[in-house]
Amino acid sequence: MPRPFPEPKGPPAVDRYGAPVRPDRGELRRIAALFRPYRARLATVLGLITVSAGLGMVSPFLLREILDQAIPEADTTLLTWLVVGMVVIAIVTGALGVAQTWLSNVVGQRVMHDLRAAVYRHLQRLSLAFFTRTRTGEVQSRIANDIGGVQNVVTNTATSLVSNVTTVLAVTVAMILLDWRLAAFSFVLLPFFVWLTRRVGQERKRITAVRQGRMADMSSLVEESLSVSGILLGKTMGRGPELAQRFERESAELADLEVRARMAGRWRMASVQMSFAIMPALVYWFAGQSLASGSATISIGTLVAFTQLQTRLFFPIQSLLSVAVDVQSSLALFHRIFEYLDLRVDIEEADEPVDLGADGRRVTGHVTFEDVRFAYDEDAAPTIDGVSIDVPAGTTLAIVGETGSGKTTLGYLVARLYDAEAGRVTIDGVDVRDLSFASLARTVGIVSQETYLFHASIADNLRFANPDATDEDLREAAAAARILELIDSLPDGFDTVVGERGYRFSGGEKQRIAIARTILRNPPVLVLDEATSALDSQTERLVQEALDRLAEGRTTIAIAHRLSTVRDADQIAVLDRGRLAELGTHEELLATGGRYAALAARAGTADGAVVA
The missing domain is CATH 1.20.1560.10 (ABC transporter type 1, transmembrane domain)
Known part of the structure; x- marks a missing residue:
């Protein structure tokens, strides 16, 4: 997919080696x-x-x-x-x-x-x-x-x-x-x-x-191939020798360049x-x-x-x-x-940013999408095109659709990881582009489908969301995410080092640690980007119960793929190629017999399988 940032390719005036002929x-x-x-x-x-x-x-x-x-x-x-x-x-x-x-x-x-x-x-x-x-x-x-x-x-x-x-x-x-x-x-x-x-x-x-x-x-090759994911992929695909040969070629070329330079x-x-x-x-x-x-x-x-x-x-x-x-x-x-x-910063803080809650009023988390449009490239078709949805405070919006329909992008617009090209996204009536970065970070919490944990202890990973959290706060967050029992069973408890990118734990365990981290931040708005995608049915049910209790009194936008998370949502938005195709509750959308009903029929309702 095209991106708005050009690949740095070096100076415009180059010689046969690709370097600038004379300094600017x-x-x-x-x-x-x-x-x-x-x-x-x-x-x-x-x-x-x-x-x-x-x-x-x-x-x-x-x-x-x-x-x-x-x-x-x-x-x-x-x-x-x-x-x-x-x-x-x-x-x-x-x-x-x-x-x-x-x-x-x-x-x-x-x-x-x-x-x-x-x-x-x-x-x-x-x-x-x-x-x-x-x-x-x-x-x-x-x-x-x-x-x-x-x-x-x-x-x-x-x-x-x-x-x-x-x-x-x-x-x-x-x-x-x-x-x-x-x-x-x-x-x-x-x-x-x-x-x-x-x-x-x-x-x-x-x-x-x-x-x-x-x-x-060489740095990219080492970072990619010698990470835990890279080693797993290389071993399972039997490509270890080829990766070693590629590294040797890169190293030999570098050695030759070093000799030439000297x-x-x-x-x-x-x-x-x-x-x-x-x-x-x-x-x-x-x-x-x-x-x-x-x-x-x-x-x-x-x-x-x-x-x-x-x-x-x-x-x-x-x-x-x-x-x-x-x-x-x-x-x-x-x-x-x-x-x-010199790379352009395309998401800037407003000259006079708004700090939600600074006036003493409670942040309710009322989210609205007003005719929102977004494209990753000016010449490409819009990823989000004219979407308008009102998400009242304390309610849950589930977003479903085929792969590439814009589900994740729509959720990330709330956290202003991208900026809408047209229309606006508001929280409590304030355009997210007018909010200070600190206020937006306090207001919106994200648990993404790709869980990332630092090579540090569980406690350090959790306190990344709230450095002032007490040990009791950590335990409460872990309990809400249904991960406390596992942590207590470890010899070092919360001091256990998770390993690079958290590979000491299973996918479901990493997801629950990430959910606990977001719970610890206690944001009024939650964006769950397929947050339970790595969980088995039993673990998902436990975490979903915790998330349901957590969602009380706060706004949740769930980018969903399982029927179990979609059925109980206050609203379900069905996206089709970036446009809002349907909007309603589970029962309403089934009754209309449209796209949502087709997705549900394709997935089946008995086992809570994937709808998108």
């Missing part, structure tokens, strides 16, 4: 904006970097004085002071480096936290439609792999960039002050280094985009490194040629100090080149992260 300036501004709340700390880091770089440039000048004056003139006092100065500079620079590293990591981790929290909160705001068509492993990969992949860039790159730029500028000035001719000779190859680095960065960026896609595929431009970078090692020798040759020709006078101290500065210049430049490569590689990851942050 808007994305670069968004990346810079991540650091904006921490401007003061970054300014402190900048100050530490500047002081450290300045102090580091003093040592070569001290070394020149040692070689040109203190040692040749045997001035031990000057030698001692110069050496003490070099030692003090080394100690202070090291201390400043520790402080800088700590502060930059604090800022980087705060930025990482902000980014993870922003993505998670945004995903929580998306409607159910997004998650019905997006693989869980894909979502997990965006949060874990993609955000984790930019951690080094976010934590170290900004300060490394500033530190290296400051160092390069300071070293450049110092080299010119020492001897401008040697400086000019040393800077000849820098443009070539920059060009090589851009080529390497672009290649790694392309590979990174594909690699993250492969990691997302080897991308390795020869180019090796050429740069060799050039860094060769340059000091060339400086010695240049200085020797100048001295031999008599065109320049360069002292030994100046030459040694210059080559020391040259070493300090080349390492920061090499680091800057590596930073450029890392930044370009991370742009593909940032694009994937921003892609999720």
Whole structure:
């Protein structure tokens, strides 16, 4: 069935690897904006970097004085002071480096936290439609792999960039002050280094985009095939070896991409490194040629100090080149992260939301559907089309129909898991779109046909509905759902861990725990989406008795499939391709001899079998 959310497919401008050819300036501004709340700390880091770089440039000048004056003139006092100065500079620079590293990591981790929290909160705001068509492993990969992949860039790159730029500028000035001719000779190859680095960065960026896609595929495969359901399906279908082979293929492709990413431009970078090692020798040759020709006078101290500065210049430049490569590689990851942050939130809270019951009046739970229309896609036929039903407070509405007739969708419109495109759904006369999310969650409780339990204790699963519930509240809810006797028979009672998705329990037991969880929330409106579908006839009868007592004084919308739940409803709505075909009581609809009567006849009435 079509869904209103587009599948994230990456950037519009792609190369043969599927990655963006060049970064979007808007994305670069968004990346810079991540650091904006921490401007003061970054300014402190900048100050530490500047002081450290300045102090580091003093040592070569001290070394020149040692070689040109203190040692040749045997001035031990000057030698001692110069050496003490070099030692003090080394100690202070090291201390400043520790402080800088700590502060930059604090800022980087705060930025990482902000980014993870922003993505998670945004995903929580998306409607159910997004998650019905997006693989869980894909979502997990965006949060874990993609955000984790930019951690080094976010934590170290900004300060490394500033530190290296400051160092390069300071070293450049110092080299010119020492001897401008040697400086000019040393800077000849820098443009070539920059060009090589851009080529390497672009290649790694392309590979990174594909690699993250492969990691997302692997995460999805692991999440799907190694869950309890996946293992059961693989074993019962005899497809375990095929799944293992598929994983091996994905892993092999990922390993190949990792090798390509690490080897991308390795020869180019090796050429740069060799050039860094060769340059000091060339400086010695240049200085020797100048001295031999008599065109320049360069002292030994100046030459040694210059080559020391040259070493300090080349390492920061090499680091800057590596930073450029890392930044370009991370742009593909940032694009994937921003892609999720930019997903449209189609269900928003009203600007001035209504809080039912805030004025002290009791929430009765009177639900109405007023000419409601809903479609999952603009071009598709509506799933719900012009449905109008009045459900008085405290009554039960059963919804039946063939598969795909819109039963579940109609029930989920009450909880605003989807928004009606036309018409409206109201509770106590208030459009659900005008209610606050908190008020709507307190008012409407859902027990769906797919029971979900967290990998936690029974008590924790129940308290997810009401964190303030007492132990006695838990027992009362469990008793109402006919699950208390089973819980008490367990060695750990309510502290029993249910296992992943509750697979320690049978389907009927999980359903009763889920029903107890909803009972504990005590909502005025109940939506039971085939809530007893996993129960055997005897257990269903016990739970239905509890639900019948619970339904007294509250509104219940039961998406039904068994005659036993339909017969006693105050109203039965029969849906046909999204339209309301019939509405009435069990006896009234049987008497008309329409669709409901046909469903009942098909299912039979003796055994309470399925009607839809």
